[in-house]
């Protein structure tokens with residue numbers, strides 16, 4: 349008895365393999381795991397035009413035969429006939445997405461070069477046509493040297509022709525199949541581009557425009573400077589646009605404090621409300637406009653389709669430090685918060701790649717640092733311009749973000765050569781369509797972001813600030829003694845100050861960075877509360893935080909504080925997530941030590957250089 353003939357569906361993720369599988373087999377499928385691995389083996393039966401039954405298997409999506417994950421390893425072994433117990437497929441059905449043809453043809457060429465009987469399903473032609481692109485399957489077939497059938501898997505269009513081609517596939521003259529492409533990845537990429545261009549029957553102006561946009565935005569030399577220029581503009585806007593809103597919020601809070609002071613008798617309760625709640629928490633809330641502006645830009649970049657292009661551009665740059673574009677999305681989410689960023693590393697198959705990404709994620713400037721940076725910049729960096737339309741404050745903020753990115757890249761480079769040795773893996777990704785960001789989605793996304801920020805202010809920041817206020821307010825000072833000197837928090841700060849004074853930190857900073865472990869923004873509310881408690885004691889007029897900072901801190905101290913926050917892992921939740929995602933304490937402790945070490949060294953270097961420069 350001859351064995352049952354087999355065919356396999358293979359191609360990039362999301363090409364529509366499973367949809368074609370269902371169309372070809374009527375979804376009569378048997379699902380089991382491949383022996384030894386937890387990758388699903390999906391097989392079903394279909395019939396050739398001759399009536400002959402064929403076992404069709406649906407393989408997991410893959411970008412190349414050079415496996416980067418267990419799924420891809422199974423795909424590679426099956427198509428090469430290396431998988432124990434799995435016969436090499438008699439026919440390969442290579443599925444490509446017509447709307448992403450150029451990328452999918454890279455892997456398709458590698459599969460065709462195996463020299464097996466092969467049919468290409470040019471799937472999702474409906475999507476390509478929606479985008480204004482009509483492709484010529486015959487031209488593509490001539491270029492690839494194998495039959496190419498246009499299909500729309502979900503509408504069962506082209507299925508009959510595909511089955512027919514599969515039936516004829518074993519009659520293919522394999523020796524006559526001309527060399528489809530070069531063997532190296534750059535050669536295949538180039539060939540993919542030429543073949544795609546050659547297969548275009550018609551293209552509408554919108555599609556042509558999008559293709560032109562890609563040509564510029566993804567250009568190896570133009571792409572990166574455009575990305576950096578865009579980021580630069582974002583940070584300019586964060587300062588320039590937020591100021592009127594932040595001032596209004598600030599005015600509102602000051603007015604509230606005035607109201608409470610007028611309406612309540614002096615005492616502990618009034619102090620609690622004015623110094624702890626309104627001054628402390630309020631000092632963080634005023635940064636809401638900045639957060640909203642930053643996220644408006646990030647959301648617009650995501651929804652317009654540009655973000656995936658940014659990942660593509662970064663892939664090349666990240667390869668230099670041993671990371672791949674796969675790390676880009678986790679690292680990008682870390683700009684909002686390292687916690688979702690670290691959780692998103694689950695999509696990185698290589699364990700060392702993933703570990704490195706987890707360890708450097710806290711260096712990405714999370715939104716919790718923004719209030720800290722913004723308050724110090726507002727107090728110490730003059731709101732002047734250093735060129736046409738270039739504000740110095742925005743420039744410094746941009747510099748701090750860049751410092752975090754450079755720090756992360758250097759850390760990754762070192763980690764990849766030491767504790768997480770390994771090379772970079774290749775990465776090809778789908779490009780979504782360009783579109784105008786839908787206003788509704790933007791509004792919803794912004795509202796969610798703003799709400800996350802306000803909820804933090806109302807919970808963790810509130811609690812940490814109140815706890816600090818209590819520790820600052822008791823025991824009460826003797827007449828003539830300063831309240832801070834007398835308080836519990838003051839004693840703790842004196843101890844911390846011994847370690848931190850060499851890097852230029854004063855007692856207020858020493859006091860603020862402990863509660864800031866709960867959340868970085870607490871550094872701001874803690875400073876505000878500390879000065880409020882101190883001020884009340886000296887019976888000073890109520891003053892804002894910024895004039896207090898200007899009066900009490902030297903510029904080198906302020907700069908050292910900024911440098912500290914670029915590196916310091918001031919966030920217990922991030923440490924906890926790192927522990928969960930690495931299954932133990934080893935890596936989170938490593939992370940704490942190396943980041944606090946870097947924070948101390950760089951704050952110190954900043955302080956001493958600033959002092960030496962006479963700032």
Ligand SMILES: Nc1nc2c(ncn2[C@@H]2O[C@H](COP(=O)(O)OP(=O)(O)OP(=O)(O)O)[C@@H](O)[C@H]2O)c(=O)[nH]1
Nearest residue numbers: 361362363364365366367408409471472500501502
């Ligand atoms: N419009 C359109 N959508 C399609 C077509 N083929 C598949 N899809 C859709 O594209 C998405 C991905 O299809 P799948 O069949 O899951 O892709 P796959 O290649 O099996 O993906 P992986 O298993 O992840 O590698 C699904 O939402 C399908 O419904 C098509 O020809 N036209």
Ligand SMILES: [Mg+2]
Nearest residue numbers: 365366408409
């Ligand atoms: Mg599938």
